[in-house]
Amino acid sequence: MNHALLKIVASAALGNIPTGADAAFPQWNGPDSTTVHVQAILYSSLAASLLSAFIAMLGKQWLNRYAWVDMRGSIIDRSRHRQRKMDGMDTWHFDLVMECLPLMLQAALLLLGYALSNYLFSINNVVAGVMVGFTAFGLLFYFLIVSAATLSYNCPFQTPLSLVLRFLIHFDNEHKEYLKRFREWFWHFFSWGTWRQLQPNQGGNHSLGGFGRLDRNDSHTELPTANTFDQPTPLFDKVVDLDEYVMDSNCIAWMFEMSMDKDVIMAIMKFIPEIAWHAGIQTTPLQRVYDTLFECCDKSSGYPIVVPQSRNMAYLSAKALLHLIIQCKSIGDEYMLESISERHLIIGTKQHEDNQELESTLRIINQVLGDPKPIAWHGSSFTATHHAWMGHILLYHTWGVLKKGGVFPNDIKEFIQYSVKLQLPPLAPIVADCFFLIGFLLGISLHQDDLLAVDKRWVNA
Amino acid sequence: MLKALPSLFPNLLGTPTGARVEFYDKFQREADGYDGDFMKTYAEDLDTTLIFVSTPPYTPRLLC
Numbered sequence: 375m376n377h378a379l380l381k382i383v384a385s386a387a388l389g390n391i392p393t394g395a396d397a398a399f400p401q402w403n404g405p406d407s408t409t410v411h412v413q414a415i416l417y418s419s420l421a422a423s424l425l426s427a428f429i430a431m432l433g434k435q436w437l438n439r440y441a442w443v444d445m446r447g448s449i450i451d452r453s454r455h456r457q458r459k460m461d462g463m464d465t466w467h468f469d470l471v472m473e474c475l476p477l478m479l480q481a482a483l484l485l486l487g488y489a490l491s492n493y494l495f496s497i498n499n500v501v502a503g504v505m506v507g508f509t510a511f512g513l514l515f516y517f518l519i520v521s522a523a524t525l526s527y528n529c530p531f532q533t534p535l536s537l538v539l540r541f542l543i544h545f546d547n548e549h550k551e552y553l554k555r556f557r558e559w560f561w562h563f564f565s566w567g568t569w570r571q572l573q574p575n576q577g578g579n580h581s582l583g584g585f586g587r588l589d590r591n592d593s594h595t596e597l598p599t600a601n602t603f604d605q606p607t608p609l610f611d612k613v614v615d616l617d618e619y620v621m622d623s624n625c626i627a628w629m630f631e632m633s634m635d636k637d638v639i640m641a642i643m644k645f646i647p648e649i650a651w652h653a654g655i656q657t658t659p660l661q662r663v664y665d666t667l668f669e670c671c672d673k674s675s676g677y678p679i680v681v682p683q684s685r686n687m688a689y690l691s692a693k694a695l696l697h698l699i700i701q702c703k704s705i706g707d708e709y710m711l712e713s714i715s716e717r718h719l720i721i722g723t724k725q726h727e728d729n730q731e732l733e734s735t736l737r738i739i740n741q742v743l744g745d746p747k748p749i750a751w752h753g754s755s756f757t758a759t760h761h762a763w764m765g766h767i768l769l770y771h772t773w774g775v776l777k778k779g780g781v782f783p784n785d786i787k788e789f790i791q792y793s794v795k796l797q798l799p800p801l802a803p804i805v806a807d808c809f810f811l812i813g814f815l816l817g818i819s820l821h822q823d824d825l826l827a828v829d830k831r832w833v834n835a
Numbered sequence: 836m837l838k839a840l841p842s843l844f845p846n847l848l849g850t851p852t853g854a855r856v857e858f859y860d861k862f863q864r865e866a867d868g869y870d871g872d873f874m875k876t877y878a879e880d881l882d883t884t885l886i887f888v889s890t891p892p893y894t895p896r897l898l899c
Contacts, residue, residue, distance in 0.1 A: 424888070427889075428882070430885050430888070434878070434881055437874055441870065449856075449859050450856070450859045452856065453859045453862050456866055457866075475884050479884065479888065534889060625858075626858075629858075632865055633861075637861070641854070641857050641858045641861045643858065644854040644858065645854045645855060645857070645858035647854075648852055648854050650856055718877070768844055
């Protein structure tokens with residue numbers, strides 16, 4: 375058509391005015407504008423669908439990569455490697471990317487419905503009406519379920535779009551509060567009872583605006599990532615690989631989330647004291663361990679007493695809890711212990727005399743969490759393993775007390791006397807801990823890492 | 836005194852201990868079950884997506 379128009383203009387410019395059929399204005403002989411418009415939308419729909427297919431195929435490759443065991447080694451190495459991959463899935467929001475696929479397909483379906491409705495109107499209004507009716511119904515239904523899912527986290531019709539909206543609303547609440555102001559205006563304007571019932575609950579965790587608090591790590595407490603207080607120069611070379619402990623802590627956090635099995639919980643509790651919960655570990659299951667310990671107690675008398683059937687679990691939980699508390703104190707983070715200290719009830723004074731290992735552990739917990747009553751060691755009887763573990767815990771505890779400017783506790787002196795006066799010679803770790811404690815008593819200050827040093831023959835100086 | 840002390844805290848080495856091995860044994864079992872479900876769920880979702888996607892490419896031809 376352009377060519378014909380140019381030909382007419384060129385002829386007119388040369389003085390040859392076209393006449394008859396040559397002068398007729400050229401007509402468009404391609405598809406009409408509606409068809410072009412509809413085709414464009416249909417191809418958009420097609421492109422969205424193909425893009426979904428492309429991402430779906432990539433998703434299959436990502437899953438194959440996740441399932442592929444690309445590492446040889448012990449079960450521990452493989453498990454850590456697997457946890458590293460799972461952490462990567464969380465960090466890079468694999469689930470969100472996968473949930474975007476249906477979103478693209480929904481957009482493609484919407485474009486298809488619109489294009490067909492538009493096209494059918496040019497052919498037959500009745501047929502087009504049916505198409506428009508179904509498309510409008512689908513749209514309205516989608517709008518309603520997205521609205522419901524956005525307003526209520528408990529709504530079962532959650533979609534990726536509603537999650538994105540909830541995130542944006544939460545983000546806005548945290549920063550600009552444009553939506554909050556709009557909502558207040560909206561609810562003020564539409565103040566009917568029916569509308570009121572739909573108004574989101576401002577205070578609940580599961581309401582609009584409380585989305586950010588629905589964290590999978592509710593049972594975990596944030597640890598600081600830096601140690602700021604001054605310490606003396608380390609005596610020993612730092613040879614401990616702390617990254618492995620980070621992976622161990624991630625595995626424990628994952629297991630706590632995944633399993634409620636008693637055997638699994640006991641295995642976790644046994645494992646926690648094996649880990650150095652250093653400042654580089656982001657989360658610690660302190661709250662969860664504390665709750666587990668108190669689940670082993672009967673509180674009907676208003677005073678927590680360990681149930682006899684749960685003594686094994688209570689002992690392991692108490693050891694794990696004490697280990698976590700002491701290590702948190704050692705890295706200078708008192709903040710995370712405040713919530714526990716505030717609600718802590720003194721447990722275990724005379725109820726567990728027949729189980730002195732549990733009793734001693736509970737007493738140290740009480741003392742560390744604020745009970746000023748000193749611990750009497752004379753007459754106690756422990757297994758060598760428990761004694762060695764306890765000596766190490768008390769070494770850390772004393773280090774923490776002295777670091778804050780406190781005086782050397784008298785019951786720790788008594789512990790040293792008790793340990794060296796045993797009928798059977800104490801194990802080497804107990805002797806070493808006692809030497810360290812005596813060093814503290816003499817005023818020798820140590821770096822925190824010195825307590826972790828693998829082989830204490832390798833002194834820097 | 837410090838130079839004379841032997842290796843004290845083998846548990847802090849990160850070397851496999853009974854508790855560590857027991858934990859990771861249970862972890863592996865739990866992870867196998869979880870990963871199986873994880874893979875199955877996503878694989879089914881992706882298959883559904885691919886089946887669904889296979890329809891629209893023919894629609895533009897309807898109008899030609």
